[in-house]
Structure formats: structure tokens, C-alpha cells
Amino acid sequence: NAGVTQTPKFRVLKTGQSMTLLCAQDMNHEYMYWYRQDPGMGLRLIHYSVGEGTTAKGEVPDGYNVSRLKKQNFLLGLESAAPSQTSVYFCASSPTRQQANYGYTFGSGTRLTVV
Amino acid sequence: AQSVTQPDIHITVSEGASLELRCNYSYGATPYLFWYVQSPGQGLQLLLKYFSGDTLVQGIKGFEAEFKRSQSSFNLRKPSVHWSDAAEYFCAVDLGSTLGRLYFGRGTQLTVWP
Numbered sequence: 001n002a003g004v005t006q007t008p009k010f011r012v013l014k015t016g017q018s019m020t021l022l023c024a025q026d027m028n029h030e031y032m033y034w035y036r037q038d039p040g041m042g043l044r045l046i047h048y049s050v051g052e053g054t055t056a057k058g059e060v061p062d063g064y065n066v067s068r069l070k071k072q073n074f075l076l077g078l079e080s081a082a083p084s085q086t087s088v089y090f091c092a093s094s095p096t097r098q099q100a101n102y103g104y105t106f107g108s109g110t111r112l113t114v115v
Numbered sequence: 116a117q118s119v120t121q122p123d124i125h126i127t128v129s130e131g132a133s134l135e136l137r138c139n140y141s142y143g144a145t146p147y148l149f150w151y152v153q154s155p156g157q158g159l160q161l162l163l164k165y166f167s168g169d170t171l172v173q174g175i176k177g178f179e180a181e182f183k184r185s186q187s188s189f190n191l192r193k194p195s196v197h198w199s200d201a202a203e204y205f206c207a208v209d210l211g212s213t214l215g216r217l218y219f220g221r222g223t224q225l226t227v228w229p
Binding site: 004030031040041042043045048050090092094096097102103104105106107108109 | 147149151156157158159160161164166205207209211214215216217219220221222
């Protein structure tokens with residue numbers, strides 16, 4: 001099925017550990033995004049990419065890094081996890097604004113707990 | 116400054132009743148407007164969107180939304196709510212200021228009483 005796939009779906013980390021979340025899309029979308037969702041805070045943009053090899057900071061980029069070496073993949077890294085990074089992480093992708101089907105397609109999320 | 120406002124954090128309706136979820140945005144021109152729905156433990160799913168043209172747009176699951184330029188609003192409606200509509204609903208707006216960036220409201224949690 002076409003869409004956005006996030007791996008892993010669940011993860012528990014110890015404080016100070018590192019990990020990488022993988023997002024893959026098979027719709028040939030130009031834009032990709034990483035959000036975190038916390039109760040009462042809505043969706044907050046961490047980083048995004050408007051094309052292969054490009055990345056940009058969102059609202060809450062501190063403590064995270066990203067890479068988009070291939071158009072279909074967008075990786076989110078946590079170098080040294082902190083309890084404040086406990087959250088549900090969503091990846092999304094979108095075609096460009098000029099296309100009729102412009103709009104985000106979301107993955108099903110990664111639930112991360114940092115202890 | 117918050118660009119997208121969903122005034123209602125939580126709404127409760129009875130099954131079969133009508134529903135209206137409010138969304139207001141702060142932007143001078145006509146933005147691109149979206150409504151998404153999130154069921155528990157799931158990602159967000161697109162319900163409908165407005166780019167231009169007819170200001171009343173139809174979406175999936177029997178939802179519709181009306182763009183009102185004079186009120187800077189894009190309210191979501193459904194004539195008769197089903198128990199399966201219980202979920203969180205997010206309004207999102209592309210203000211055109213940042214390439215491909217959607218700004219999301221804080222969400223409205225919908226509870227449906229049987």
C-alpha cells in the first residue's frame with residue numbers, strides 16, 4: 001500500500017542513549033516532515049525537508065538532527081535522549097504546493113519513551 | 116502569535132446530532148485549508164481541503180467544511196454524527212509564508228454519547 005511508513009512503532013530508551021527513527025514514503029513526494037505530539041500541545045514541527053539533500057529547522061529542533069540523503073527517506077536522530085523527548089513522533093510527506101493533491105500524508109507514529 | 120485557532124478543546128454530542136467544529140486563522144490572503152482526523156493510537160487522516168473555488172467543500176465520512184473569508188474561518192460540519200466519529204480533529208493552514216509548511220491548531224477532541 002502506498003503511503004508513509006515509520007519504524008520503529010515503539011521504543012524505550014535510557015537517558016543518554018541515541019537512536020534513529022526512519023520514515024519512508026513511496027509517493028515520490030518532495031516534502032517531508034517530522035512532528036512530535038504531546039498532550040495539550042498539539043503537533044509541533046521538529047525539522048522538515050523540501051527536497052533531497054535539504055533540511056530545515058522547525059519549531060522545536062533542539063536535541064534532534066535529520067538527514068534526507070534519498071528522496072524517499074527522512075531520518076530523525078536523537079543523539080543523547082532526554083526524558084523531555086518522550087513523545088509520539090509523526091512523519092509526514094507532501095507533494096509540492098503547486099500540485100492538486102497537495103497536503104500531508106502521515107505515518108502511523110512512533111511512540112518513544114525515555115527513562 | 117498563533118496562526119490557527121480551534122476554540123473548542125473538547126466537544127460532546129449525542130449520536131445522531133449535528134456537529135460543527137470551529138477553526139479560525141490569522142492571515143491576510145486566502146490560505147490553503149485542511150481538516151484532519153486522528154483516531155486513538157493512529158496517525159492523522161485527511162478529511163477535506165480547500166484551495167479555491169466553491170467555498171463549501173465535501174470530504175470523506177460525510178463531513179463538509181465552509182470557508183468564510185470575512186470571518187477567516189473554516190468550520191467543519193456533519194449533519195448526523197456516528198459513534199465512530201469520536202476522535203480528535205485538527206485544522207491546518209498553509210499560510211504561504213514557508214514552503215510546504217502547514218500550521219496546525221491544537222485540536223478538538225470529539226466525544227459521542229450513544
